[in-house]
Amino acid sequence: MSIQPKVEVCTLDIDASSQMAHIASLAHSHPMSLATIKTCFGKLYTSLGVYQEGELQGFAILHQIFExxxxxxxxxxxxxxxxxxxxMLLEQVIALASKGEAETLLLEVRDSGSAAKNLYLRHGFQISGHRKDYYKTDDGTEDAVLMELKLSR
Structure with a gap:
């Protein structure tokens, strides 16, 4: 019988921004800069972190204006x-947006991000549009897929 490592999701503050930037640099080809991440703290933003055995292993940044x-x-x-x-992190983001009385949760994902798109589709998101040449790539640009989730109120 193997023991499952302890996993928890909690709210992050700006002190975690360097760790967030490091994780982003490992996971994304063109990550948000540390300076940009630092701007994602304040009354319109909530950052959540997923910790495994006490170490930050991922994060999500939610921005909410009214609905x-x-x-x-x-x-x-x-x-x-x-x-x-x-x-697990996405489920917490959805719950947080719902609690904040959001009507719709929006996101953009790289067209090539099939694992991410599948994650969102499994959680009820629908494709709502595209943005041509939205993301930079090493050899040019790539389209963004717009997705949304209607939240029950």
């Missing part, structure tokens, strides 16, 4: 991907 909430980023350290941490 619209946007998932700005969700990121799991590549060494810990595929273990359900992203799903």
């Amino acid at each position: 619209d909430a946007t998932l700005m980023d969700i990121c799991i350290n590549p060494k810990f991907q595929g273990r359900g941490l992203g799903s």
